Amino acid sequence: MLTFEEKLHIIETFPELQRKDISLGRVNFHFEESVQDKKIVVQNLHPNGNGFVFAGHLPYKQRDKKGLVNIRDYSEAELRELLEQAIAYLSKEPAGIEKEEEAADCEGTWVGRNQQELTLVREDQLWNVYAGSNLEECFESPVEAERYLREEGFRKKR
Structure with a gap:
């Protein structure tokens, strides 16, 4: 060490x-x-x-x-x-979602492998992930929130 x-x-x-x-x-x-x-x-x-x-x-x-x-x-x-x-x-701008309109596209319901659902919502300056009414995670940007959801196996519900 x-x-x-x-x-x-x-x-x-x-x-x-x-x-x-x-x-x-x-x-x-x-x-x-x-x-x-x-x-x-x-x-x-x-x-x-x-x-x-x-x-x-x-x-x-x-x-x-x-x-x-x-x-x-x-x-x-x-x-x-x-x-x-x-x-x-x-040193680089966040990849992926860069415009406000595109950021709004990631808001909504996300579905996991076992059909569990999480909801991504922008509240004030944060992007919050909810499981029902329980807050699961908070992120400072939609890029971080979307990256987390995808890494955890969730896809945007259409």
């Missing part, structure tokens, strides 16, 4: 990331040139070596609900690759 100092050194070799010291000795790194809403690439890097990197480019099952992966046990090569991929992902 890399130490906190080793992880800091690796992350600081990426000139496009700006360090932001936060509480309890933790550090965030921001990518201000991001063309997406997400700006924090490294989150809560802790002196104990724990921390998270945004990985919206990875399949939903490989990251947490916020799109982060834990880098506690990453090697130098793995960390560099993850950071490169995160920066590349945040």
Whole structure:
């Protein structure tokens, strides 16, 4: 496992990331040139070596609900690759749904393999997935919501 100092050194070799010291000795790194809403690439890097990197480019099952992966046990090569991929992902406009009219097309009922149904609804600034009246997931964009539904085996009901 890399130490906190080793992880800091690796992350600081990426000139496009700006360090932001936060509480309890933790550090965030921001990518201000991001063309997406997400700006924090490294989150809560802790002196104990724990921390998270945004990985919206990875399949939903490989990251947490916020799109982060834990880098506690990453090697130098793995960390560099993850950071490169995160920066590349945040440098591109989201693929797929790009216009408001097209985003509205993904709203509605989605059907799974066993005929279970989920509903995708835009509410305020979020895209929410419901199972009946229960909120299952929240997303900041229709692209993320649609990607999640497709990865989970759901298709838009026509």
